Amino acid sequence: MRIAMIGSGYVGLVSGACLADFGHDVVCVDKAADKIEALKRGEIPIFEPGLDALVASNAKAGRLSFTTDLSGPVSEADVVFIAVGTPSRRGDGHADLSYVYGVAREIASAVKGFTVVVTKSTVPVGTGDEVERIIRETNPDADVAVVSNPEFLREGAAIGDFKRPDRIVVGLDDERARETMTEVYRPLYLNQSPLLFTNRRTSELIKYAGNAFLAMKITFINEMADLCERVGADVQGVARGIGLDGRIGSKFLHAGPGYGGSCFPKDTLALVKTAQDHDSPVRLIETTVAVNDQRKRAMARKVVAACGGDVRGKTVAVLGLTFKPNTDDMREAPSLSIIQALQDGGARIRAYDPEGMNAAADMLSDVTYTKDAYDCAAKADVLVIVTEWDAFRALDFPRLAETMSSPVLVDLRNVYKPDEVTRHGFSYTSIGRGTTR
Ligand code: NAD
Known part of the structure; x- marks a missing residue:
């Protein structure tokens, strides 16, 4: 498969390098020229264990290259991944989709032949519809299937997570993309990572629901920790005692200073905003956000x-x-x-x-x-x-x-x-x- 990965940050670079390692031909694109120049020199602009060796070996094998020019790789690609940032929009906490929509316009002008456009960035439910609309509006002749394929890797363990995921979620409304996505992930599928096909909106919501649930779990144990301090109990004992219950599970029960990072804070907030906009507030998550902020x-x-x-x-x-x-x-x-x-x-x-x-x-x-x-x-x-x-x-x-x-x-x-x-x-x-x- 010929793959163009648009956005070469934590997710794009790791995904691009891993997909190249599966044997696909991958071009990683980024508009940050300094990042691309560094990658061409063999320097990795972020710290992620094992990524330097993975990038070096696949670049050497000719399966992985880097450019600031989107149009060439997109015109030749079978699959184009969008992996640009979706930070919190200043002022209201909604996901800022300007990078995603900007890339959709650029892709529309460059695609040739049937192309699967995959949103890997974390985007609110309904974004795939808008990406599709933008592409058709910009280039009515574009022959694309727009797919949602959220990423679940964790920074610090990103390569292992990408190569041995608990599941791969693919949301599509155009059946032509099913075969292509199966081919993209065939090496993982052979390794028995479940490939979960669903519709696009469900897939988009899975990512937010997953992150919100994990953020809530962390916040739950943090509040239990505060209570332990008042009543003379030990939160690590509580975490072990409840975590051994298979319905609860032991992960994400480490009390600490509150969750942070590039995903949980912005994704919980974006889910709260989406839910409010649809008159279906997620009060548990609203409270999770408030409790974590104060912590x-x-x-x-x-x-x-x-x-x-x-x-x-x-x-x-x-x-x-x-x-x-x-x-x-x-x-x-x-x-x-x-x-x-x-x-x-x-x-x-x-x-x-x-x-x-x-x-x-x-x-x-x-x-x-x-x-x-x-x-x-x-x-x-x-x-x-x-x-x-x-x-x-x-x-x-x-x-x-x-x-x-x-x-x-x-x-x-x-x-x-x-x-x-x-x-x-x-x-x-x-x-x-x-x-x-
Ligand atoms: P990042 O900021 O590290 O990388 C985004 C990259 O996109 C940047 O290098 C930026 O220069 C580039 N970019 C922006 N506009 C562009 C354009 N028009 N053309 C080409 N490149 C462009 O972000 P990230 O951490 O990799 O996150 C990307 C997405 O993946 C986000 O939606 C995030 O929520 C999601 N995600 C992140 C993680 C994580 O652990 N970081 C995990 C799962 C999902």
Whole structure:
């Protein structure tokens, strides 16, 4: 299959490289010329484990190439994927579809022969109808089938997720696309990943319903964690106790500082807006969004409490800035709100993150970036683990105690057991472990 992938960010680049690895001929297109130039030089513009080797081997084999010009690859493609961003629209929280619609217009002018146009970006229900309308309006002769194929990969584990997905969802209203999509995903299908065909609107909604459910699950355990702290229970015990129930499942039951990242915050909000527009409000998700928003600043208050009620003039050392480990993605990371709230309270911030500091520097001000966890902790009044990178899982506490002004640890990811920390003379605060401080 000849595939054009429009948008070469986290999703487009990973999907393009994996599809090339399946044996398809893939051209990744992006309008960001610096990104494409870097890719042509063999440099990967994002951090995603294993992606450099996958891109290099497929580029070398001649199955994967990069360009800023959309028209050439689209005119030759059997399948065109749209994988551009759909951020929250400023002001109202609806998904901003301007990139998707812009690409649809460009595709319309370039397509030749029957072409399957696949929306991989996360888009509100009904967007496929509009993409189809735009293409037909721009080029009445275009022979296209517009398909929805949402992506479920997780940053940090993206290649494994793409190659071994729990399921592949394909939403189509034009039967001609079924064979093409089966061919695109044949290697996965042979591996017995279920290929779920449905209609286009159902497929679009599956993506939002899935993300909203996961965000709700995280928020549920976060609220249980708060309750555990009040009543002297342990949220990790609660999570294990309910997670072993097969109807509930153990995943996404880790209490923490609230969900962030490039998907959950914007997708929950977009679902809320879609539902309101259709007079069918999703109140559980409205509440999830509100609870999660408040949680991030509440985490800063936890740090303030650990410092005796005031951080003015104190130095807070923050370990981990990205919204989760193994990515450089800082979009909607809880660290942003937590650091802002601490700065509002008069704290000085030192920070270390293995991959996120470049992106963080564009989003935060007055932060001193350091070379590792120990450098970060130097002369600090409190150390806060915000993101559970492996590098923070076996900290040398005697060394930290020596370098810090006072041995105080706030562990927002429950990386440690309380006694592992307190026996080194640290005061220790974690999440939802009411019996220990
Ligand atoms: P991203 O911002 O990393 O990448 C989008 C890319 O599209 C950018 O490189 C941008 O330059 C490019 N682009 C924008 N307009 C273009 C145009 N007209 N022509 C060519 N390129 C253009 O975004 P992402 O994280 O890859 O997300 C893409 C979509 O996938 C979003 O809808 C997102 O919700 C969804 N998604 C993301 C993830 C994730 O973990 N990041 C997972 C599943 C789904």
